[in-house]
Amino acid sequence: MTANASPSPVLSAAALKAELSGPRPPVLLDVRWQLGGPNQRPAYEAGHLPGAVYVDLDAELAGPAGEGGRHPLPDPEEFGAVMRRAGVSADTPVVVYDGGQGWAAARAWWLLRWTGHAQVRVLDGGLAAWTDGGGPLLTEVTPVERGDFKPNPGAIGLLDADGAAALARTGLLLDARAGERYRGEVEPIDPVGGHIPGAVSAPTTENVGPDGLFLAADALRARFAELGADAAGAQVGVYCGSGVSGAHEVLALAAAGIPAALYAGSWSHWSADPARPVAVGSLPG
Incomplete structure (x- = not known):
């Protein structure tokens, strides 16, 4: 890619x-x-x-x-x-x-x-x-002119559970949650802790600096290359807890020039089915 x-x-x-x-x-x-x-x-x-x-x-x-x-x-x-x-x-x-x-x-x-x-x-x-930066804030709500946007889904990649599982085996599936949730040490929200077998831990919090701003594009590219997403790498997918912080990781990848698909249901969807396998620990599994 x-x-x-x-x-x-x-x-x-x-x-x-x-x-x-x-x-x-x-x-x-x-x-x-x-x-x-x-x-x-x-x-x-x-x-x-x-x-x-x-x-x-x-x-x-x-x-x-x-x-x-x-x-x-x-x-x-x-x-x-x-x-x-x-x-x-x-x-x-x-x-x-x-x-x-x-x-x-x-x-x-x-x-x-x-x-x-x-x-x-x-x-x-x-x-x-x-x-x-000195930008002003207003309290009044300014009326806006109605737009004409009509959605046409499918312009960028979307994964379901089967697609995420396959990508973890054939490409690169990144888990954007905190490392302790990936490892299964804690799970404060969903039914079970751990990760999709084959997924690689890549907390999205590491895509920003202490100032809350995204790392420079070169730094993001270097980070994702270490995780296996580089110019010669495989297709990339991302998931998180429920498809919110994962979108932030997809955004960081886009800033690095790397397209990625999102598993929108993410761990909250995956872990809801007890038949789906769960890996724990620091290795992809």
């Missing part, structure tokens, strides 16, 4: 400021989210980037939890309706941000890319990077 020269899927706060004052400002989506925590709309209403529209990850970027996992993919047509209400059009650039961790923003980025939007990026460092 070769690296490409596509524009970076992340942009800095300074670059976003310039684009917002330019002739073709992007649509802004605020996707602040907290796993297991309260809805973040009150935080959005207390202060958001000028013109940003709030999108609820649990209600609008995922379907109902169940057999498909904790955050299964939303119905594409329902997702398209949400995006149109938010002002997203097919030919309009979109920038997504969250509170700073980047996982929720990456989920929105991945969904837009998977459904065919070609001009979507994530604000590197999220809201924190914006305010640290």
